[in-house]
Amino acid sequence: MRQAVSMVAHLGFRLRALPSALSRSLSSAQTKIFGSDRVKLMESLVVGDIAELRPNQGTLSLFTNEAGGILDDLIVTNTSEGYLYVVSNAGCWDKDLALMQNKVRELQNKGSDVGLEVVDNALLALQGPTAAQVLQAGVAHDLRKLPFMTSAVMEVFGVAGCRVTRCGYTGEDGMEISVPAPGAVRLATAFLENPEVKLAGLAARDSLRLEAGLCLYGNDIDEHTTPVEGSLSWTLGKRRRAAMDFPGAEVIVPQLKGKVQRRRVGLMCEGAPMRAHSPILNVEGTRIGTVTSGCPSPCLKKNVAMGYVPLEYSRPGTPLLVEVRRKQQMAVVSKMPFVPTNYYTLK
Numbered sequence: 001m002r003q004a005v006s007m008v009a010h011l012g013f014r015l016r017a018l019p020s021a022l023s024r025s026l027s028s029a030q031t032k033i034f035g036s037d038r039v040k041l042m043e044s045l046v047v048g049d050i051a052e053l054r055p056n057q058g059t060l061s062l063f064t065n066e067a068g069g070i071l072d073d074l075i076v077t078n079t080s081e082g083y084l085y086v087v088s089n090a091g092c093w094d095k096d097l098a099l100m101q102n103k104v105r106e107l108q109n110k111g112s113d114v115g116l117e118v119v120d121n122a123l124l125a126l127q128g129p130t131a132a133q134v135l136q137a138g139v140a141h142d143l144r145k146l147p148f149m150t151s152a153v154m155e156v157f158g159v160a161g162c163r164v165t166r167c168g169y170t171g172e173d174g175m176e177i178s179v180p181a182p183g184a185v186r187l188a189t190a191f192l193e194n195p196e197v198k199l200a201g202l203a204a205r206d207s208l209r210l211e212a213g214l215c216l217y218g219n220d221i222d223e224h225t226t227p228v229e230g231s232l233s234w235t236l237g238k239r240r241r242a243a244m245d246f247p248g249a250e251v252i253v254p255q256l257k258g259k260v261q262r263r264r265v266g267l268m269c270e271g272a273p274m275r276a277h278s279p280i281l282n283v284e285g286t287r288i289g290t291v292t293s294g295c296p297s298p299c300l301k302k303n304v305a306m307g308y309v310p311l312e313y314s315r316p317g318t319p320l321l322v323e324v325r326r327k328q329q330m331a332v333v334s335k336m337p338f339v340p341t342n343y344y345t346l347k
Contacts, residue, residue, distance in 0.1 A: 048076065
């Protein structure tokens with residue numbers, strides 16, 4: 001895949017203020033892992049408990065290295081068709097593919113039953129309060145029975161073989177639709193015929209994911225960040241923690257019980273927007289950290305950001321300073337998400 005739908009996604013409207021918005025994915029790669037040892041392969045690379053996933057259930061997980069650093073974040077779905085469906089970042093595609101292919105060869109050489117297939121699909125994200133209503137008009141599947149982080153293969157507005165996953169990178173209800181590349185433009189056009197749907201570009205998606213407290217790989221997490229430092233401890237499966245059988249476990253698991261030197265935190269301020277690389281200082285003016293992502297929040301009418309600070313400065317409510325355009329301004333450590341999420345669950 002990694003080809004985009006040939007449309008210009010240029011609207012900067014707030015997705016929460018729109019009924020539905022459609023974005024094209026320039027940033028994902030899709031893979032199938034099959035064979036009876038597919039879970040064994042995936043659990044040799046990621047921190048999550050893949051074995052516990054129910055049919056068609058997915059989870060966010062992390063590729064990690066032996067030093068505990070995050071190589072990439074990805075979604076792994078245990079499909080009812082007998083394979084694992086993996087969506088990772090196209091920006092990390094070369095290293096992710098090499099990582100998986102090398103492990104496939106290693107296990108195959110040991111007699112394991114496992115294989116890998118690159119999927120030549122596009123990915124469309126339909127997100128927003130009425131996303132399900134818009135999509136329901138084009139599918140036979142009852143979307144009320146498709147909760148957050150589950151998926152199903154279905155025909156969508158006449159395009160066969162689409163995998164619809166109830167998830168997204170916005171904090172809102174919505175679906176990511178893996179569509180065979182030849183049908184991508186047709187499907188996007190069908191969505192846009194509905195006046196409820198507007199195009200949403202990467203800037204709109206970035207403000208949405210930041211308001212939801214979601215990480216951007218390469219900015220907020222990277223090979224030098226552990227899941228605990230990145231406030232992503234929840235991705236570590238309970239069984240995996242006990243077994244300590246994932247890459248970097250000897251570094252990561254002790255961090256769960258001990259203290260880490262730094263943490264990813266949310267920041268909020270008024271005045272000029274905080275941006276990536278802005279210095280974070282304590283109230284005495286000593287630099288203690290760096291902003292990794294930041295933008296004005298259209299919902300809150302304030303500036304929000306994420307960054308890393310020493311553990312002693314990570315408590316919500318802690319006053320700090322942020323240097324923006326060589327001027328210091330007050331900021332405060334804030335809980336994330338900044339804006340409550342609206343994921344669809346059956347609870």
